[in-house]
Amino acid sequence: MSTIRARMGTLYLDNLESVEGAATLVVANTVPQNLESAVDIHATINLQVVNTAGAAISGSRIQVYVFPTGLAEVLAYDTGAGGYQTGFAGTAVEHTSPGSGAADELWLSFAPTAWLVNDTEYTVRVETI
Amino acid sequence: MAGPYWIAPGTRQGRIQPAHAAPADGSWVFCLGWDGLDPMPDFVLETGETIAIEQSVDIDPIWDFITLMWKMRTPQDMPAVRTILASGNAYMRREAPTGNGLLDDGGHLRGLYLPGAVFLPSDGEQELHISNIAASGSYRCSAVLDPDGGGRHYAVLESSSFSPCSSTNAIVQVYGARWVANAYVDGVLRASLVETARHEVTRKLDLHISRATGATLIRFELSLEQVTS
Numbered sequence: 001m002s003t004i005r006a007r008m009g010t011l012y013l014d015n016l017e018s019v020e021g022a023a024t025l026v027v028a029n030t031v032p033q034n035l036e037s038a039v040d041i042h043a044t045i046n047l048q049v050v051n052t053a054g055a056a057i058s059g060s061r062i063q064v065y066v067f068p069t070g071l072a073e074v075l076a077y078d079t080g081a082g083g084y085q086t087g088f089a090g091t092a093v094e095h096t097s098p099g100s101g102a103a104d105e106l107w108l109s110f111a112p113t114a115w116l117v118n119d120t121e122y123t124v125r126v127e128t129i
Numbered sequence: 130m131a132g133p134y135w136i137a138p139g140t141r142q143g144r145i146q147p148a149h150a151a152p153a154d155g156s157w158v159f160c161l162g163w164d165g166l167d168p169m170p171d172f173v174l175e176t177g178e179t180i181a182i183e184q185s186v187d188i189d190p191i192w193d194f195i196t197l198m199w200k201m202r203t204p205q206d207m208p209a210v211r212t213i214l215a216s217g218n219a220y221m222r223r224e225a226p227t228g229n230g231l232l233d234d235g236g237h238l239r240g241l242y243l244p245g246a247v248f249l250p251s252d253g254e255q256e257l258h259i260s261n262i263a264a265s266g267s268y269r270c271s272a273v274l275d276p277d278g279g280g281r282h283y284a285v286l287e288s289s290s291f292s293p294c295s296s297t298n299a300i301v302q303v304y305g306a307r308w309v310a311n312a313y314v315d316g317v318l319r320a321s322l323v324e325t326a327r328h329e330v331t332r333k334l335d336l337h338i339s340r341a342t343g344a345t346l347i348r349f350e351l352s353l354e355q356v357t358s
Contacts, residue, residue: 002269002287004176005254007169007204008134009308010162011351014198015153019335022193028335029320040325052193052339098315099340
Protein backbone atom coordinates (compact mmCIF):
# COMPACT_ATOMS: atom_id res chain seq x y z
CA MET A 1 0.00 0.00 0.00
CA SER A 2 1.08 3.55 -0.68
CA THR A 3 0.87 6.61 1.44
CA ILE A 4 -1.56 9.27 0.32
CA ARG A 5 -2.62 12.66 1.61
CA ALA A 6 -6.14 12.61 2.98
CA ARG A 7 -8.26 14.44 5.50
CA MET A 8 -9.08 12.83 8.81
CA GLY A 9 -12.51 11.32 9.36
CA THR A 10 -14.35 11.21 12.65
CA LEU A 11 -16.18 8.53 14.58
CA TYR A 12 -17.92 9.38 17.85
CA LEU A 13 -18.86 6.51 20.19
CA ASP A 14 -21.29 6.91 23.05
CA ASN A 15 -23.74 5.09 25.33
CA LEU A 16 -22.47 1.52 25.26
CA GLU A 17 -25.17 -0.67 26.83
CA SER A 18 -26.23 -4.31 26.97
CA VAL A 19 -29.62 -5.48 25.69
CA GLU A 20 -31.39 -8.64 26.81
CA GLY A 21 -34.76 -10.25 26.13
CA ALA A 22 -34.69 -9.72 22.37
CA ALA A 23 -37.02 -11.61 20.05
CA THR A 24 -35.70 -14.72 18.31
CA LEU A 25 -35.52 -13.01 14.91
CA VAL A 26 -34.41 -9.40 14.87
CA VAL A 27 -33.74 -6.87 12.12
CA ALA A 28 -30.72 -4.84 13.18
CA ASN A 29 -28.50 -2.07 11.93
CA THR A 30 -30.72 -0.78 9.17
CA VAL A 31 -28.93 1.97 7.29
CA PRO A 32 -30.50 4.34 6.36
CA GLN A 33 -32.33 4.11 9.64
CA ASN A 34 -35.98 4.70 10.40
CA LEU A 35 -37.07 8.31 9.72
CA GLU A 36 -33.66 9.29 8.35
CA SER A 37 -33.81 12.14 5.86
CA ALA A 38 -31.48 13.69 3.30
CA VAL A 39 -30.58 10.24 2.07
CA ASP A 40 -28.74 10.15 -1.23
CA ILE A 41 -30.92 8.88 -4.08
CA HIS A 42 -28.12 6.47 -5.01
CA ALA A 43 -28.01 5.09 -1.48
CA THR A 44 -27.60 1.42 -0.77
CA ILE A 45 -29.95 0.09 1.90
CA ASN A 46 -28.30 -2.21 4.42
CA LEU A 47 -29.75 -4.39 7.16
CA GLN A 48 -29.01 -7.49 9.19
CA VAL A 49 -31.45 -10.26 10.05
CA VAL A 50 -30.19 -12.18 13.09
CA ASN A 51 -31.36 -15.23 14.98
CA THR A 52 -30.67 -14.65 18.67
CA ALA A 53 -31.27 -18.32 19.50
CA GLY A 54 -28.19 -19.33 17.54
CA ALA A 55 -30.10 -21.26 14.89
CA ALA A 56 -28.95 -21.16 11.28
CA ILE A 57 -30.52 -18.19 9.54
CA SER A 58 -30.90 -20.36 6.45
CA GLY A 59 -33.69 -22.15 8.31
CA SER A 60 -35.88 -19.06 8.00
CA ARG A 61 -37.39 -17.85 4.77
CA ILE A 62 -36.72 -14.14 4.63
CA GLN A 63 -38.56 -11.71 2.42
CA VAL A 64 -37.74 -8.02 2.17
CA TYR A 65 -40.02 -5.45 0.58
CA VAL A 66 -38.77 -2.01 -0.48
CA PHE A 67 -41.28 0.47 -1.84
CA PRO A 68 -42.40 4.09 -1.67
CA THR A 69 -44.60 4.44 1.39
CA GLY A 70 -48.27 4.26 0.50
CA LEU A 71 -47.75 2.55 -2.85
CA ALA A 72 -47.85 -1.13 -3.71
CA GLU A 73 -45.33 -3.30 -1.91
CA VAL A 74 -42.40 -4.44 -4.03
CA LEU A 75 -40.63 -7.67 -3.16
CA ALA A 76 -36.92 -6.93 -3.28
CA TYR A 77 -35.45 -10.11 -1.83
CA ASP A 78 -36.72 -13.60 -1.07
CA THR A 79 -34.52 -16.43 0.15
CA GLY A 80 -37.17 -18.82 -1.13
CA ALA A 81 -37.25 -17.37 -4.63
CA GLY A 82 -33.68 -16.95 -5.76
CA GLY A 83 -32.70 -13.98 -3.60
CA TYR A 84 -32.75 -10.56 -5.27
CA GLN A 85 -35.82 -9.78 -7.30
CA THR A 86 -36.18 -7.70 -10.45
CA GLY A 87 -35.11 -4.11 -9.87
CA PHE A 88 -32.71 -4.88 -7.03
CA ALA A 89 -29.15 -6.08 -6.70
CA GLY A 90 -26.71 -6.32 -3.86
CA THR A 91 -24.96 -8.71 -1.55
CA ALA A 92 -26.45 -11.32 0.76
CA VAL A 93 -23.87 -12.78 3.10
CA GLU A 94 -24.39 -15.14 6.00
CA HIS A 95 -22.34 -14.44 9.12
CA THR A 96 -21.69 -16.42 12.26
CA SER A 97 -21.91 -14.38 15.44
CA PRO A 98 -19.26 -14.83 18.16
CA GLY A 99 -19.74 -18.09 20.02
CA SER A 100 -22.39 -19.40 17.66
CA GLY A 101 -22.12 -22.81 16.05
CA ALA A 102 -24.17 -21.78 13.03
CA ALA A 103 -24.39 -18.96 10.52
CA ASP A 104 -27.09 -17.16 12.48
CA GLU A 105 -27.11 -13.85 10.60
CA LEU A 106 -27.92 -12.67 7.08
CA TRP A 107 -26.47 -9.30 6.11
CA LEU A 108 -28.27 -7.79 3.14
CA SER A 109 -27.57 -4.78 0.99
CA PHE A 110 -29.97 -3.39 -1.57
CA ALA A 111 -28.81 -1.29 -4.45
CA PRO A 112 -31.89 -0.38 -6.48
CA THR A 113 -31.07 -0.67 -10.16
CA ALA A 114 -32.90 2.63 -10.67
CA TRP A 115 -32.28 5.64 -8.45
CA LEU A 116 -34.56 6.17 -5.52
CA VAL A 117 -37.21 8.80 -6.23
CA ASN A 118 -36.29 12.21 -4.88
CA ASP A 119 -38.25 13.56 -1.88
CA THR A 120 -40.03 10.27 -1.40
CA GLU A 121 -40.41 8.28 1.80
CA TYR A 122 -39.62 4.59 1.47
CA THR A 123 -40.72 1.63 3.54
CA VAL A 124 -38.49 -1.37 4.13
CA ARG A 125 -40.41 -4.31 5.53
CA VAL A 126 -38.88 -7.63 6.50
CA GLU A 127 -40.93 -10.80 6.86
CA THR A 128 -39.82 -14.20 8.04
CA ILE A 129 -41.73 -17.35 7.28
CA MET B 130 -3.44 4.09 19.11
CA ALA B 131 -0.34 4.94 17.23
CA GLY B 132 -0.05 7.14 14.21
CA PRO B 133 1.06 10.62 13.28
CA TYR B 134 -2.52 11.89 13.48
CA TRP B 135 -2.79 11.10 17.18
CA ILE B 136 -1.86 14.63 18.13
CA ALA B 137 -4.57 15.99 20.43
CA PRO B 138 -5.69 13.26 22.85
CA GLY B 139 -8.14 14.48 25.45
CA THR B 140 -9.13 17.59 23.51
CA ARG B 141 -9.88 16.61 19.90
CA GLN B 142 -9.34 12.87 20.07
CA GLY B 143 -9.96 10.08 22.54
CA ARG B 144 -12.25 10.57 25.53
CA ILE B 145 -13.39 14.14 25.17
CA GLN B 146 -16.13 16.65 25.82
CA PRO B 147 -16.80 17.25 22.13
CA ALA B 148 -17.03 20.69 20.58
CA HIS B 149 -18.72 19.43 17.41
CA ALA B 150 -21.09 16.67 18.50
CA ALA B 151 -23.91 16.36 21.01
CA PRO B 152 -23.39 13.50 23.48
CA ALA B 153 -26.45 11.25 23.83
CA ASP B 154 -26.10 11.30 27.59
CA GLY B 155 -23.84 13.41 29.78
CA SER B 156 -21.04 15.41 28.25
CA TRP B 157 -18.37 12.87 27.26
CA VAL B 158 -17.89 10.75 24.16
CA PHE B 159 -15.06 8.77 22.65
CA CYS B 160 -13.76 10.22 19.42
CA LEU B 161 -11.72 8.31 16.87
CA GLY B 162 -10.27 10.65 14.30
CA TRP B 163 -10.85 14.34 14.89
CA ASP B 164 -13.51 16.35 16.72
CA GLY B 165 -13.87 19.12 14.17
CA LEU B 166 -15.76 20.31 11.13
CA ASP B 167 -14.79 20.37 7.48
CA PRO B 168 -12.19 21.10 6.34
CA MET B 169 -10.67 18.48 8.59
CA PRO B 170 -6.90 18.43 9.04
CA ASP B 171 -5.07 16.39 6.47
CA PHE B 172 -2.27 13.92 7.01
CA VAL B 173 -0.06 11.65 5.00
CA LEU B 174 -1.71 8.33 5.64
CA GLU B 175 -1.37 4.80 4.41
CA THR B 176 -4.42 3.16 2.90
CA GLY B 177 -5.40 0.35 5.20
CA GLU B 178 -4.29 2.35 8.21
CA THR B 179 -6.57 2.09 11.22
CA ILE B 180 -7.33 4.12 14.32
CA ALA B 181 -8.81 1.81 16.91
CA ILE B 182 -9.85 1.44 20.52
CA GLU B 183 -10.49 -1.79 22.35
CA GLN B 184 -12.43 -2.54 25.49
CA SER B 185 -12.69 -5.84 27.32
CA VAL B 186 -16.21 -6.78 28.40
CA ASP B 187 -17.43 -9.70 30.51
CA ILE B 188 -20.52 -10.76 28.58
CA ASP B 189 -23.45 -12.10 30.58
CA PRO B 190 -25.11 -15.08 28.84
CA ILE B 191 -28.48 -13.32 28.94
CA TRP B 192 -27.26 -10.45 26.78
CA ASP B 193 -28.42 -10.47 23.16
CA PHE B 194 -26.87 -7.24 21.92
CA ILE B 195 -24.45 -4.55 22.88
CA THR B 196 -25.87 -1.32 21.62
CA LEU B 197 -24.21 2.05 21.24
CA MET B 198 -24.62 5.39 19.58
CA TRP B 199 -22.18 6.26 16.87
CA LYS B 200 -21.83 9.15 14.53
CA MET B 201 -19.43 9.37 11.64
CA ARG B 202 -18.17 12.47 9.87
CA THR B 203 -16.56 12.07 6.46
CA PRO B 204 -14.49 14.88 4.93
CA GLN B 205 -15.89 16.50 1.82
CA ASP B 206 -12.74 16.36 -0.25
CA MET B 207 -11.52 12.83 0.12
CA PRO B 208 -9.61 11.60 -2.93
CA ALA B 209 -12.07 10.29 -5.50
CA VAL B 210 -11.49 7.76 -8.24
CA ARG B 211 -10.79 9.59 -11.45
CA THR B 212 -9.63 8.51 -14.89
CA ILE B 213 -6.88 10.82 -16.05
CA LEU B 214 -6.25 9.01 -19.32
CA ALA B 215 -8.85 6.60 -20.74
CA SER B 216 -6.59 5.42 -23.54
CA GLY B 217 -3.62 7.21 -25.00
CA ASN B 218 0.08 7.89 -25.10
CA ALA B 219 2.03 7.47 -21.90
CA TYR B 220 5.75 7.46 -21.23
CA MET B 221 7.21 6.03 -18.04
CA ARG B 222 10.66 7.51 -17.78
CA ARG B 223 13.78 7.11 -15.75
CA GLU B 224 13.98 10.83 -15.24
CA ALA B 225 11.94 12.71 -12.70
CA PRO B 226 10.52 15.94 -14.09
CA THR B 227 11.48 19.03 -12.14
CA GLY B 228 10.92 22.73 -12.46
CA ASN B 229 14.13 22.90 -14.45
CA GLY B 230 13.30 20.16 -16.89
CA LEU B 231 13.88 16.45 -16.76
CA LEU B 232 16.66 15.48 -14.39
CA ASP B 233 17.82 12.13 -13.18
CA ASP B 234 17.46 12.23 -9.42
CA GLY B 235 19.72 9.29 -8.81
CA GLY B 236 17.27 6.51 -9.36
CA HIS B 237 14.70 6.84 -6.61
CA LEU B 238 12.09 8.79 -8.51
CA ARG B 239 10.77 8.24 -11.98
CA GLY B 240 8.41 10.13 -14.14
CA LEU B 241 5.17 9.59 -15.98
CA TYR B 242 4.55 11.83 -18.97
CA LEU B 243 1.12 12.08 -20.56
CA PRO B 244 1.33 14.37 -23.61
CA GLY B 245 -2.44 14.24 -24.17
CA ALA B 246 -3.73 14.56 -20.61
CA VAL B 247 -3.11 16.77 -17.60
CA PHE B 248 -2.97 16.02 -13.91
CA LEU B 249 -4.79 18.02 -11.28
CA PRO B 250 -2.83 19.57 -8.42
CA SER B 251 -4.75 17.26 -6.09
CA ASP B 252 -3.33 14.19 -7.85
CA GLY B 253 -0.03 14.86 -6.11
CA GLU B 254 0.42 12.65 -3.04
CA GLN B 255 -2.22 10.22 -4.28
CA GLU B 256 -1.93 6.74 -5.72
CA LEU B 257 -1.97 6.25 -9.47
CA HIS B 258 -2.86 3.05 -11.26
CA ILE B 259 -1.28 2.69 -14.68
CA SER B 260 -2.31 -0.11 -17.03
CA ASN B 261 -1.91 -1.23 -20.66
CA ILE B 262 1.80 -0.54 -20.44
CA ALA B 263 4.81 -2.74 -19.73
CA ALA B 264 5.29 -1.39 -16.21
CA SER B 265 1.61 -1.57 -15.27
CA GLY B 266 0.90 -1.19 -11.60
CA SER B 267 0.13 1.17 -8.74
CA TYR B 268 2.51 3.98 -7.93
CA ARG B 269 2.51 6.74 -5.39
CA CYS B 270 2.60 10.11 -7.10
CA SER B 271 4.65 12.52 -5.05
CA ALA B 272 4.05 15.57 -7.25
CA VAL B 273 2.53 16.73 -10.50
CA LEU B 274 4.53 19.25 -12.47
CA ASP B 275 4.42 21.67 -15.32
CA PRO B 276 8.14 22.07 -16.03
CA ASP B 277 7.79 23.68 -19.43
CA GLY B 278 4.68 25.82 -18.88
CA GLY B 279 2.57 23.65 -21.18
CA GLY B 280 0.34 22.13 -18.52
CA ARG B 281 0.65 19.54 -15.80
CA HIS B 282 1.58 16.63 -18.05
CA TYR B 283 4.17 15.16 -15.66
CA ALA B 284 3.89 13.11 -12.51
CA VAL B 285 6.74 12.10 -10.25
CA LEU B 286 6.42 8.46 -9.28
CA GLU B 287 8.03 7.13 -6.15
CA SER B 288 9.56 4.05 -7.65
CA SER B 289 12.92 2.92 -8.84
CA SER B 290 11.79 -0.47 -9.98
CA PHE B 291 10.40 -0.06 -13.47
CA SER B 292 12.24 0.13 -16.74
CA PRO B 293 11.41 2.99 -19.08
CA CYS B 294 8.56 2.10 -21.39
CA SER B 295 5.76 3.65 -23.38
CA SER B 296 2.32 2.82 -24.68
CA THR B 297 -0.14 4.27 -27.14
CA ASN B 298 -3.20 2.99 -25.30
CA ALA B 299 -2.31 3.37 -21.64
CA ILE B 300 -4.94 3.90 -18.96
CA VAL B 301 -4.13 6.11 -15.98
CA GLN B 302 -6.36 6.46 -12.95
CA VAL B 303 -6.00 8.07 -9.57
CA TYR B 304 -7.36 5.89 -6.81
CA GLY B 305 -9.78 7.22 -4.22
CA ALA B 306 -10.01 6.72 -0.49
CA ARG B 307 -12.77 6.58 2.07
CA TRP B 308 -13.18 6.23 5.82
CA VAL B 309 -14.98 3.15 7.09
CA ALA B 310 -16.11 2.53 10.67
CA ASN B 311 -16.13 -1.07 11.88
CA ALA B 312 -17.03 -2.77 15.15
CA TYR B 313 -15.68 -6.20 16.09
CA VAL B 314 -16.38 -8.58 18.95
CA ASP B 315 -13.56 -11.05 19.50
CA GLY B 316 -12.34 -10.28 16.01
CA VAL B 317 -15.72 -10.96 14.37
CA LEU B 318 -17.15 -8.05 12.39
CA ARG B 319 -20.46 -6.96 13.92
CA ALA B 320 -21.27 -3.71 12.17
CA SER B 321 -19.79 -1.53 9.47
CA LEU B 322 -20.61 1.98 8.38
CA VAL B 323 -19.70 4.32 5.55
CA GLU B 324 -21.22 7.78 5.43
CA THR B 325 -21.24 10.24 2.59
CA ALA B 326 -19.78 13.67 3.25
CA ARG B 327 -22.09 16.21 4.87
CA HIS B 328 -24.51 13.45 5.88
CA GLU B 329 -24.16 13.21 9.64
CA VAL B 330 -26.57 10.97 11.46
CA THR B 331 -26.36 9.74 15.02
CA ARG B 332 -27.09 6.04 14.72
CA LYS B 333 -27.96 3.41 17.28
CA LEU B 334 -26.19 0.29 16.19
CA ASP B 335 -26.54 -3.16 17.70
CA LEU B 336 -23.72 -5.65 18.01
CA HIS B 337 -25.24 -9.13 18.04
CA ILE B 338 -23.58 -11.21 20.77
CA SER B 339 -26.37 -13.56 21.89
CA ARG B 340 -24.12 -16.64 21.72
CA ALA B 341 -21.02 -15.06 23.24
CA THR B 342 -20.20 -15.42 26.92
CA GLY B 343 -17.45 -14.43 29.31
CA ALA B 344 -14.41 -12.28 28.66
CA THR B 345 -14.70 -10.61 25.28
CA LEU B 346 -12.83 -7.92 23.43
CA ILE B 347 -14.78 -5.20 21.63
CA ARG B 348 -12.87 -3.21 19.06
CA PHE B 349 -13.91 -0.09 17.18
CA GLU B 350 -11.96 0.98 14.15
CA LEU B 351 -11.87 3.91 11.82
CA SER B 352 -10.06 2.68 8.72
CA LEU B 353 -8.83 4.36 5.57
CA GLU B 354 -9.76 2.18 2.61
CA GLN B 355 -8.70 2.44 -0.99
CA VAL B 356 -11.43 2.90 -3.58
CA THR B 357 -10.53 1.51 -6.99
CA SER B 358 -13.72 1.79 -9.00
